[in-house]
């Protein structure tokens with residue numbers, strides 16, 4: 608059964624109840640284990656105390672651009688000051704606190720798409736353990752007009768193939784061709800801020816299988832994302848457990864095979 612602690616007693620500033628409920632089922636198998644957790648954006652540090660008490664045996668690390676002091680007599684919490692988009696700092700934190708990588712990374716930081724994606728791609732590819740979990744909070748800020756990189760949602764659906772089918776008639780060759788061309792057109796989608804970033808993650812999931820061209824070379828991508836779960840509070844991204852097919856961004860030969868240097872890099876990663 609999933610462990611539950613009421614976040615109310617921790618002085619966490621925003622109402623975390625909904626978030627905590629979302630986390631519980633993913634975190635249940637990790638309770639009591641010697642895991643390492645990194646949270647980006649910690650405000651007063653209350654969420655770090657919550658995670659310390661929730662996991663019990665974990666190394667808890669937090670990062671914030673403002674100075675934060677956390678009362679932690681047992682020394683399980685480690686706090687750094689700096690920006691989530693500073694990848695050199697992220698590398699240093701990993702070296703000092705979790706040289707084998709983190710099991711869990713939580714981004715509750717700037718909620719600005721361009722900063723969140725810098726830390727995501729760097730940490731997910733280099734410093735999240737295989738099978739690890741990366742959670743991104745408050746991704747719907749991208750729908751807010753008042754948010755620095757958000758924008759009010761205004762989508763006007765244009766189902767052009769329906770119109771073309773009406774004009775040309777479904778059965779005619781021209782009609783079928785027009786329909787095919789317009790079906791192939793893009794579907795309107797809100798891509799601002801964190802919403803755009805969350806949708807970018809969908810491209811990263813399973814893209815590898817689809818991006819292999821039939822012939823003529825090209826690129827092969829496998830970012831090692833096996834699952835994405837999204838609800839109104841959170842995006843959960845699960846990393847593949849398979850080290851050797853992970854995180855490939857490689858040029859293909861004309862026959863659609865991986866180049867020898869790509870194969871070498873896969874062998875090195877394995």
Ligand SMILES: C[S@@+](CC[C@H](N)C(=O)[O-])C[C@H]1O[C@@H](n2cnc3c(N)ncnc32)[C@H](O)[C@@H]1O
Pocket residue numbers: 619620621623646647648649650651652653654670671672673689690691692715716717718722
């Ligand atoms: C929503 S609060 C974090 C709340 C905390 N996780 C909790 O649950 O109590 C966001 C924090 O991110 C910090 N922050 C904002 N932009 C940042 C950035 N680019 N890099 C690092 N910290 C940032 C702010 O100083 C703020 O303390």
